[in-house]
Amino acid sequence: MATYSIKDLEELSGIKAHTIRIWEKRYGIVVPARTDTNIRLYSDNDLKKLLNISILNRHGLKISHLARMDVEELKEKVIHITRETANTGLQIDNLIISMLELDEWKFDKILNDTIIKLGFEETLVRLMHPFFEKIGLLWQTGSINPAQEHFVSNLLRQKLIVAIDGQAPVQRNNPVNFILFLHENEFHELGLLFYSYILRKNGIKVIYLGQAVPFEDLEKITKIQEAEYFLTSFTTGITESALVKYLRNLSSSFPNHRILYTGLQTAKINGNLPGNLVKIESVTHFREYIGLIR
Numbered sequence: 001m002a003t004y005s006i007k008d009l010e011e012l013s014g015i016k017a018h019t020i021r022i023w024e025k026r027y028g029i030v031v032p033a034r035t036d037t038n039i040r041l042y043s044d045n046d047l048k049k050l051l052n053i054s055i056l057n058r059h060g061l062k063i064s065h066l067a068r069m070d071v072e073e074l075k076e077k078v079i080h081i082t083r084e085t086a087n088t089g090l091q092i093d094n095l096i097i098s099m100l101e102l103d104e105w106k107f108d109k110i111l112n113d114t115i116i117k118l119g120f121e122e123t124l125v126r127l128m129h130p131f132f133e134k135i136g137l138l139w140q141t142g143s144i145n146p147a148q149e150h151f152v153s154n155l156l157r158q159k160l161i162v163a164i165d166g167q168a169p170v171q172r173n174n175p176v177n178f179i180l181f182l183h184e185n186e187f188h189e190l191g192l193l194f195y196s197y198i199l200r201k202n203g204i205k206v207i208y209l210g211q212a213v214p215f216e217d218l219e220k221i222t223k224i225q226e227a228e229y230f231l232t233s234f235t236t237g238i239t240e241s242a243l244v245k246y247l248r249n250l251s252s253s254f255p256n257h258r259i260l261y262t263g264l265q266t267a268k269i270n271g272n273l274p275g276n277l278v279k280i281e282s283v284t285h286f287r288e289y290i291g292l293i294r
Contacts, residue, residue, distance in 0.1 A: 004042045010231040013054045027067035160193040167247035181209035188235035234265035
């Protein structure tokens, strides 16, 4: 069973650490274990209970009332609210619970219900992308078990590949070409698959190279197939200096290409970069960008 600090609970549940402490003292919502130095440690069950309480509290139920409900009552109340709404914040919390429980049925049901209400692309934009941004951050800081992240990543990867496969190949004359790839030490390709789906759905040709692509292979590919744009993402830990060096190398090696870059690690970049490098701040930004070049 995993253990979490009070800071982990704050990040995962959205409930401030100060509020968690008050709820512990006043209502006995959870009873954490303690280290020899009196640091609070919380279990998976504590986290799931707090997530359910957070959902219900945001929907107007008072904490004094929630404190009197047992675990099953909390769960049933959350299921009832989930059926009535397409609120993606609520669904993200439920996806976190399904990840902690390794519950494929629950994860799949939340995802499919949201797809019915919002459509596939909007579900990816409004639900799955923010969910995996949150999970990526927590994975980087060691707040969740990597196996749990791999569990939900593989479930979504399957759906993305099916959705991408369902897009007809681009056949129009002189299409805009994108080469999508990850650098040598990067294996987290969910974001790249997501962007591949958006590009294909918008009639843009994609040359998908995937994970861990050696730099010299990029040079070989551009000699075989012309492309105006590169798109890459950085999720795995990398120092700011190494990241900037890699981007500058891309820029100088491919001066006639637009190089789009995104991902959790790009938030650390400060200072100016060459003009053919374009930072993608969000999915909304990306959709706006490709809308201008089609």
